[in-house]
Amino acid sequence: MATRFGKWVLTRTGRRLAGTLVLTGAAGSFLGYYLPNTIFLSGYKEVTCLYKSGIEVPVSGQVTSLLDEVMNDLGLSQLEKKISVYTAYGFDIFHAGSTMVTSGGILGVPINFKYSSVEEFDPTNVTVNNKPVAWSTAAGESLKQSFVLSKEAKKFVLAREITSLGTAEPFVYGTLSAGAIGMVYTMASSVNTKLDFYAKPRTIRMFFYGVLSIFGYAFWMLLKDMATVNYEANADRTVADLGEKYAIGGLEFYEKILQRNMALYKLMGSEGEKLYTAYGNDQVLLRTKHMPFTLRRDYMKNRVEEYKKEKGEAPSADEDIQTQKFSLDIDSQTQNTLDINPQTQISPNIDTQTLNTPDSDVPTQSSLDVVDVQTQNTSNADKQIQNCTDAGGTQTQNTLGVDTITETSPDVVTQTQTCSCEDTSTQNCAPTVVPVEENVQN
Template identity: 30%
Template structure:
C-alpha cells in the first residue's frame, strides 16, 4: 500500500470524525440556543406588533394562566412562564419549564376577539390578498376566529403542558445519538470492507447513502418525539375535567373550520390542507393531525360521561 493512499485514507477518516462531532454538537446548539440562551430574542421574532408597538397580552390572560397552572399542577412562577401575543392565528410555545430561562406561551391575536366586530378585517390578508368577508368562505373564516373562554383556556393549557415535558431534551440528544449510530455504521464498513481504501466513487455512494440515512432518521425521530408528546399533552389536559375537554373540542372544531376556509381562499390551498382541514405534509408528519386530536378528546369525553353515569 502506497504511503500516499494510506495518508489519504487516514486523513479522510479524521475529517469524517471531526465532521460527525461537529454535526452532533450543531444539532444540540440548534435546540439550546433559541430555547435557552437566546429565548427572549427568539420568542421576540414571533411577537405581534401594531403601529410599531408590541401588542400587549390582556391582564385577564395572566389570571387565566395562573388558574391553568393550578389545574395542571405546573408552576409558572419559578421558572417563569410568560405570555406574548404572536403573529398568525395559532398558539405557540418557546423554551421549557425545566430550565432557569423559563418559557413563553404564544397566544394569537384572535384570543382577544369576543365577537366578529373585534376582527380587524382590513389588516388580515390571505395569499397577499384581502379576504372576501361576505363570501361563504369569508364568513366561515371569521366565525372560526371567535373562541369561547373555555377554548382559549384549553389552548393555553395544551401549550403549557407541552413545555413541561422531556420533548426539548429528547430533541437535543436525538442528533448526537444518530451521529453515534452513523459513526458506528461507518466503522463497521471500514473494518469489514476496508472502505477508506476503496475507489472514490464507491466511497461517494456509501457516504451519500449514510448522510441520507442520518438526515432521514434525524427528522423521523424529531417527528416521533413531537407527535408522542403532543398526544401526552392532550391526555394530561383532558384529565383535568370536562371543561377542558369541551373547550378542546371547540378549539379543534374552529381550527378545522379555519383550515377548510383557507383551503378555498388560498391559491394553493388544496396542497396546504385536505378536505377535513388537516395540514398536508409531503414526507414528514410534523404534528398530530387535528382530526386525530379531536377524536382523542371525544373518546375522553365519552369515558368521562360513562363514568358519571355509573
Template identity: 30%
Template structure:
C-alpha cells in the same frame, strides 16, 4: 497542489474523526436548541404581534386566563413562564422552563374575542392572497366564528403549550439529529467491517458510504416525524385529562382549527388546495414523511378521552 491539500485534509480528518463527530453532534444539538435557550432574542421577535408601531399588549382578561392555566397545569414557579401577544391564530411557545431565560407563550389577538364581543378579531387586519378579509362577507363571518373560542378552548390551547414545554419536548426534538448522526457514523463503520470493505477498493467504500448516508438521512426524517407526533399527542393527552372542561375545550379547539383551515383553503385558492386537505388538515405527507400530526387524529384522541371521563 490541490491533490496534496486533499491528501493532507483527508489524513487530518481520519486522525480526528471521533473529535469531529462529537463537535458536529454538539453543534447540531446546540443549533436546534438555540431557539429555546434564547427565546426573547429569537422566538419572540419572530412571533410578536405589533399594533400602531408598538408591540401589542395582552389584555387583563387574557393575563388572568394565563395565570389560571398555570395553576391548573401545576406550575410551581410562575416566573418560569411569561405570556405575550403573538401574531397568528393560535398559541405558540418556546423555551426551557428551568433555564434562566425561562419560557414564553404567545397568545394571539383572536383569543381576546368572545361570542358576545368580536373586537379581538375584527379590530385586526387579515390579508389573504393580497386581499384584506371582509369580516361582513359570508367567508369573513365563517372565519370569524372559526377564530372565536370559548374560555375552555382557550385554556386548552394555552395549557397545551405549557405542558409541551414541561415535558422537555424541545430537548427531545433537538436530540434527534445528533443521535441519528452518531448512529449513522458508527453503523457505517460496523457495516463496512462486516462486509470487509476496508481492505477493498475505494470505490466500493464510496458507494457504501453514499448508501449509508442516504439511509441515515431517511432515518432522521422518519425519527424526527415520529418524535414530533409522539410529543404532540402526549401534550394533548396530558391536558385533556386535567378535567372534563379541558377535554371539551380540546375538542372545540381542534374542531375550529379544522373549520378555519377549510375556510382558508377556499379563500387562498390554488395555494390553499396545496396547503390544506379537504378535511382541514395540513397536508401531512411528503413522500415518506408525515410532517404534521393530523388535526383530525388529535381531535379524535381527545374525544375518546372525554368519553372515558364522562363514563
C-alpha cells in the same frame, strides 16, 4: 490536487480530522435546538412577537386571568414566573423553551384570544398570503367564526402549551439530531474497517456514504416525528384529564382549527391545496410532522363522551352511534288459533301491519296462535318477511305486509315472501319471492 487530498484523508491524521468534524457537526446540531430555547430565548420572542407602530402589543387582561386559572388547575402556580407571556404574530399559539431549565419558556398568545364574539373581530388588517380576504363569501364567514373561541377552548389551549413547556422536548430533538449524525459516522467507520473499503475505489466509498447518509436522515426524521406526535398526544391527554370542561374546550378548539383550515383551503386556491387537505388536516408527503387534527378532535370527542357516561347522562344528538330498540310484547296467556307462522326480521323504522279479513261464512276461531316471532334489529342487514297462511278448510285470507318504509339504511335489501290467493275460495297458497332494493338516505 484532489488525488493528493483524497489520499491524505485516508491517512490516520485525515481520519482523525474527519472524526473531529463529525463530532463538531453533532454538537452543532444539538446546539441548534438548545441555544434558541435557552440563551437566545429573548431573541426568539422578538421575532415572533406582534408589534403595532413598533411597540409590542400588550397581553389582554382576559388572557392573564385565564392563565392564572389554568396554572391553578394544573397545580403549577409556582412556575408562572418562569413563563413569559406575550402577544404572538398570527393566529397560532406559540411556545419555546422549557420550565425544566433556569431560562424558562415563552408563550405567545394570538390576538384573537381577546375576542368573545364575532362582532369583536376586526378583519381590517387581516390578510391571507398578503391579499385581502373575501369576508362576504361563505369561506370568509367560516374563517371569521373560526377565530372566536369560548373560554373553555382558550383554557384548553393555554393548559396544553404550559404542559408542553414542562417537558424537555427541544433538548430531545437536539439529542436525536446529534445521535443520528454519530450513528451514521460510526456505521461508516465500522464498514470501512471490516470490509476494507479504504482500499476500494473512491466512487464505491462515495456511493456507500451517500446511501448511509440518506438512511441516517430518514431515521432521524422518523424518530423526530414520532417524538413530536408522542409529546402532542401526551399533552392532550394530560389536559383532558383535568375535567370535562377542558375536554369540551379541546373538542371545540380542534373543530375550530379544522374549520379554519378548510376555509383557507378554499380561499387560497391552489396554494391552499398544497397546505391543507379538504378535511382540514395538514398536507403530508413522506413525513407526519404533527398529529392530525382529526385524530386529536376524535380523541377529545371520546373523552367528552366518557365524562358524560360517568355522570350518567344520555348521549348527545350528534353522536355517531345511534341505538334503536324495538320490542314485541306477546301475552303468553292468550292463545288465539290461526295457523300463521311468520318469521320476521324487521329493520329500524319499518312499520308492519297485519290485516285479517275473516269470511262471514267461516266460523270465527277464537284463539290466535303465534307460533314463532323472531325480531332482530340490524343496520345494513337483509330483511326477510315470510308469511304463510294455511287455508285448509277455511276461506279466510290473511296477509302480513309492509305498509310503510319510513326510513332505511343505505344498501339494505328487503326480500318479502307472501302467500297470495287469487280469490277467497279454499286453496293452498304457495309462497312467491319478490326482491325489493331500497337505497334511501336518512
